[in-house]
Amino acid sequence: MKRYLAQRAQQEDQTQVEHMRAIAYFIEKIKPSKETITDCAEELEIFHHRCELGQYALAQEVIDICVDFLKRQGYYGDLIRIHERLTAEWYPQNPKEQHNLGWAWARLGNLYRSVGKYRAAISSHKEAQAKFNQIDFSKGKAASLGNLGNVYQLLGQYEQAINFHQQSLEITREIGDRWGEAASLFNKSLALARYEPRCFQALVTLQQAREIYAELQLDHRVEKCDEEIYAFNRIIATEQRQSVPILPPTPTIDNAPPQDDWYGSQPTYQITTSLHLTTPNQLGSLVLRWISDRPSHRMAAEISDQRNEPRSFHSC
Known part of the structure; x- marks a missing residue:
């Protein structure tokens, strides 16, 4: 043995x-x-x-x-x-x-x-x-x-998505993480745009994300926010002319919303x-x-x- x-x-x-x-x-x-x-x-x-x-x-x-x-x-x-x-x-x-x-x-x-x-x-x-x-x-x-x-x-499941993004947002603010705060706001705005037909709250949230990205001098993220703000404003303007609210297209795997991924810095x-x-x-x-x-x-x-x-x- x-x-x-x-x-x-x-x-x-x-x-x-x-x-x-x-x-x-x-x-x-x-x-x-x-x-x-x-x-x-x-x-x-x-x-x-x-x-x-x-x-x-x-x-x-x-x-x-x-x-x-x-x-x-x-x-x-x-x-x-x-x-x-x-x-x-x-x-x-x-x-x-x-x-x-x-x-x-x-x-x-x-x-x-x-x-x-x-x-x-x-x-x-x-x-x-x-x-x-x-x-x-x-x-x-x-x-x-x-x-x-x-x-x-x-x-x-937009309501659940909003809740998760809100919890994430609260943590990033608590620890003073400005990049994370902007990412949470950006993603929350996309979920709000689907959950709230008129997009007003989504637009406000997205503008908050844009301000932080501008503060951090992340120009590519500012441009992405500007694109989404323009799209939101078009939706709002169209809804004001029509009686039936118009929602953004339903996301699919081939047309997913431009969300910020959350990873760990390595x-x-x-x-x-x-x-x-x-x-x-x-x-x-x-x-x-x-x-x-x-x-x-x-x-x-x-x-x-x-x-x-x-x-x-x-x-x-």
Whole structure:
């Protein structure tokens, strides 16, 4: 029995060494620019080996390098599988990891929302909310509430959406988070526009968001507010000429409202290694199975999760 346990321990040690050698190898092969998913092959391999070693925080760090690119290219299916594994296997050992796992759940929720899996999105955002509640992280709480509001809005449950956005707004104001306050106001205005036919309160709320964006010198967000204010004013003017109120078009996955996503600000990581290992001639099973075995599901539609991902506050 002792001999068996010793052999097993030796095998496990050898497996760990192989994973570390593979990680060192792929780190040196990372491509600085990305044009196709194959340019992210090294990061995907490193992610796999970090997970196999139980190093989920490091796995999250390396995949963050490719997230924006993969989202722009529409690889939502691949990103969902990555974050499903991360959230299923990761059991945080400290508050910092709990914090990062919360944002992983938040990102997964927004990915589900992007492909129309709204119930799964709600479940993921509630998981994120639970993680943030456990460490009493106010920005995370506000983010989870805002994300839930966005999903319920897409489900047509506008009163619930407004309530979530209002709760998020109250937290951001309490902690003095001006960017978060503007995001909450912006998203609340879109829900109000559907819930309140005449849009007056929606317009007031949107103008409040615009003032904060202008104060923060976020010109692209000011322009987005101006577009929505113009649309609201047209609706109000049309309603004043007609007896039947005109509502904005019902949002669909191909025509989702331009909501601000709520993510957690993640630091930018530089992947380096202090290991100077000889690159193995044969890496055996360390082939790019991630790509070859998993078809990519590319979404052609430009949807809100892709267009409006503010890195400065809640990006993941």
